[in-house]
Amino acid sequence: MGQMTDPDRIWTEAADRLKAEIGDGPYSSYIAPSAVRVDGQGNLILVTPTAYARDWVRQNALRRMNELWLGLDGLSRRLDVRCRAEVGSVLPSSAREVPRLNSISTAPAPAPVAPTFAASADSARAVRAAGLQERLTFDTFVEGHGNAFALAIAKQVASWADGHFNPVFFCGPYGYGKTHLLNAIAWEAQRLRPNAKVVYLTAERFLSTFVRAMQDRSTAAFKESLRSADMLLIDDVQFVGGKASTQEELLNTLTSLIEDGKRIVLSADRAPVALTDIEPRLRSHLAAGLTCPVEAADRTLKVAVAQNRLRSLAKLGVVAGEARPEVLEHLVERTPGSMRELEGAVNTLAAVAGARLATLTVEDVQSLLGTAMRGGPERRITVDEIQKTVSEHFNLKQADLLSERRTRAIARPRQIAMYLCKQHTTRSYPDIGRRFGGRDHTTVLHGVRKIEELLTQDEQIARDVEALTRKLRG
Numbered sequence: 001m002g003q004m005t006d007p008d009r010i011w012t013e014a015a016d017r018l019k020a021e022i023g024d025g026p027y028s029s030y031i032a033p034s035a036v037r038v039d040g041q042g043n044l045i046l047v048t049p050t051a052y053a054r055d056w057v058r059q060n061a062l063r064r065m066n067e068l069w070l071g072l073d074g075l076s077r078r079l080d081v082r083c084r085a086e087v088g089s090v091l092p093s094s095a096r097e098v099p100r101l102n103s104i105s106t107a108p109a110p111a112p113v114a115p116t117f118a119a120s121a122d123s124a125r126a127v128r129a130a131g132l133q134e135r136l137t138f139d140t141f142v143e144g145h146g147n148a149f150a151l152a153i154a155k156q157v158a159s160w161a162d163g164h165f166n167p168v169f170f171c172g173p174y175g176y177g178k179t180h181l182l183n184a185i186a187w188e189a190q191r192l193r194p195n196a197k198v199v200y201l202t203a204e205r206f207l208s209t210f211v212r213a214m215q216d217r218s219t220a221a222f223k224e225s226l227r228s229a230d231m232l233l234i235d236d237v238q239f240v241g242g243k244a245s246t247q248e249e250l251l252n253t254l255t256s257l258i259e260d261g262k263r264i265v266l267s268a269d270r271a272p273v274a275l276t277d278i279e280p281r282l283r284s285h286l287a288a289g290l291t292c293p294v295e296a297a298d299r300t301l302k303v304a305v306a307q308n309r310l311r312s313l314a315k316l317g318v319v320a321g322e323a324r325p326e327v328l329e330h331l332v333e334r335t336p337g338s339m340r341e342l343e344g345a346v347n348t349l350a351a352v353a354g355a356r357l358a359t360l361t362v363e364d365v366q367s368l369l370g371t372a373m374r375g376g377p378e379r380r381i382t383v384d385e386i387q388k389t390v391s392e393h394f395n396l397k398q399a400d401l402l403s404e405r406r407t408r409a410i411a412r413p414r415q416i417a418m419y420l421c422k423q424h425t426t427r428s429y430p431d432i433g434r435r436f437g438g439r440d441h442t443t444v445l446h447g448v449r450k451i452e453e454l455l456t457q458d459e460q461i462a463r464d465v466e467a468l469t470r471k472l473r474g
């Protein structure tokens with residue numbers, strides 16, 4: 001291989017080789033959005049979009065990148081790595097795929113596309129009707145280690161900035177903000193283009209609507225409703241695993257939208273390559289754009305989320321003042337699971353502490369929140385115990401919760417029980433489904449989501465859940 005001196009050409013060549021070695025996912029997440037620039041002293045710097053990407057490159061790719069670079073560079077220079085915030089926001093025009101990232105906060109709102117709704121109020125309603133939660137916006141999303149890159153990309157997508165990352169795929173463990181980011185993108189995209197058709201749905205809803213459309217022989221209308229979207233967001237894509245005809249429909253929808261240059265945003269609990277029960281052609285389409293990891297939150301982020309949530313509750317008048325830092329730390333310490341668990345503890349604290357929040361000590365919190373918040377290991381709560389407690393509370397038989405019966409008087413308590421299982425046990429959705437009369441995991445997911453939604457809208461349900469939580473925690 002001949003030696004080169006132009007940094008852009010060397011970068012293109014070295015990055016391509018690195019891609020072959022590290023794979024598409026990490027490449028499109030960390031390397032493709034980076035660019036090489038020369039500083040005032042002639043040093044070469046690889047500029048990453050975020051500090052998180054910088055750290056990832058430093059730990060995982062810099063050494064190899066330098067080896068590749070040295071093999072190509074006639075001037076034997078070395079690369080250092082910095083994030084954009086450290087070197088200023090202007091990147092050279094040669095940046096690989098970077099101009100899109102440059103436009104994150106500076107791009108003016110683009111002109112609206114052909115109207116599909118009569119008025120912005122209508123379109124906002126249409127988005128809401130699709131199952132978005134009003135609370136889940138960029139304003140309420142807290143940035144931290146592990147989600148900074150995903151947040152930057154989410155904002156970029158929401159700004160309708162031109163770009164060739166399509167689809168954008170958010171992946172990461174259960175309960176750390178993927179749904180929040182997808183909701184935030186949908187709200188912001190709709191705000192910036194009130195006339196655009198922004199469609200958000202869970203994969204579960206995609207599946208059930210598609211199945212119903214097949215039964216009603218109305219698949220043409222279903223297809224049309226999705227293919228006329230300017231932006232389509234599908235949450236929890238892993239749930240189409242194993243459903244052949246739904247996967248085929250999803251594949252057709254994605255290819256048609258991509259061909260038309262429409263935006264696609266997806267999420268799943270794993271990276272596309274790991275979605276092994278998804279058909280390879282669909283999987284390769286899912287992986288073809290940009291994969292953004294949303295990682296489990298560290299302690300600092302959890303404290304910030306708890307504080308943020310309490311501030312929002314203070315604005316609503318649920319609590320008064322700010323919790324002491326040691327109280328926040330204590331909440332985080334006692335909820336080692338996902339952000340959902342932390343939010344559950346924060347909500348319970350807010351409900352019981354109210355106006356006393358600012359004066360609470362750690363001891364007060366321990367006694368207010370019961371045994372689960374006392375020092376020492378948490379008592380394990382079982383699915384069986386949850387089913388018994390819930391059926392007693394609602395005056396039902398435990399067998400009713402496991403039965404096929406779907407009347408509201410049974411279905412709602414069943415969903416509450418499923419929600420409590422997700423909150424208080426480590427069981428997966430399929431596992432919970434099996435313990436509720438062999439139900440499908442998508443039914444459990446739907447139930448859990450429904451209760452999460454109702455908790456912010458229905459006081460009676462919030463009271464029931466709180467009372468049940470207290471009972472379970474002894």
Ligand SMILES: Nc1ncnc2c1ncn2[C@@H]1O[C@H](COP(=O)(O)OP(=O)(O)OP(=O)(O)O)[C@@H](O)[C@H]1O
Nearest residue numbers: 140141142173174175176177178179180305339340
């Ligand atoms: N960085 C964050 N800032 C504020 N709230 C957060 C953040 N991350 C997660 N949350 C909150 O934690 C809860 C769980 O997050 P979310 O539902 O987005 O998780 P998820 O990754 O989509 O999980 P699932 O795999 O079940 O779909 C939500 O109430 C969300 O608002």
